[in-house]
Amino acid sequence: MTPRGRRVRVSAAVVLALALSAGGAFAVNPGEQLPDPAQEARAREISAELRCMVCQNQSIDDSDAPLAKDLRLLVRERIKAGDSDRQVLSFLTDRYGEFVLLRPRLRGETLLLWGFAPAILVLGLAGYAFWAFRVRRRSAAAQGLTEEERARVEALLDRDVEPGRPG
Incomplete structure (x- = not known):
């Protein structure tokens, strides 16, 4: 194999490794997480259903956009206030419209x-x-x-x- 062929293969392997490792990254910062693991799990579940309005093709959990961070914090605030999952989603859709949902409801x-x-x-x-x-x-x-x-x-x-x- 030529040296150029080896470089191409090594470069392709590096690019593939970087692409695969980037898929598991989440944008949720440790400071945003709730101390109660059950509440944090609910927050993650709800956040996975919400669209980042900046990125538009990512959930707010996967986005680094400032608006996504604000929405993550808002979800956690509503959960701490005692809202159910349905109430949190209703609050956000009333405020931002159906577009905030990654999977819009059938209406x-x-x-x-x-x-x-x-x-x-x-x-x-x-x-x-x-x-x-x-x-x-x-x-x-x-x-x-x-x-x-x-x-x-x-x-x-x-x-x-x-x-x-x-x-």
């Missing part, structure tokens, strides 16, 4: 968005494809030869071609 507007929108999109695309196919077929049929062109083609096909000379 009228979400059912419309996730249930009917894809079906309408598929039907619309199928209708467009059908229309485009028909238009293309009609235009191909309309582009046929005129009588004069047809006669000229017939004349060219019927003429004798001399041997050795291209037609």
Whole structure:
């Protein structure tokens, strides 16, 4: 193996190791954690269901954004105040809307968005494809030869071609 090939393999292994080790990192700082392990477990469970509004594709537990930290602290405050998990989630959705949930609840507007929108999109695309196919077929049929062109083609096909000379 060439030295360059070894360097490429070592670099790929280092990148893979870094990527795999970064997946387990949590953004929750020790100072944020609740002293009661049961309450902290509840806080982690709730935080895993909440979206970081800055990162948008991470839970607030996985995000280092200042807003995610504020939300983590707010969750812990509500738990210390004696709120149930449902009350904490209701408080946050009342304050920030359904967008704060990583998995939005099934409601009228979400059912419309996730249930009917894809079906309408598929039907619309199928209708467009059908229309485009028909238009293309009609235009191909309309582009046929005129009588004069047809006669000229017939004349060219019927003429004798001399041997050795291209037609």
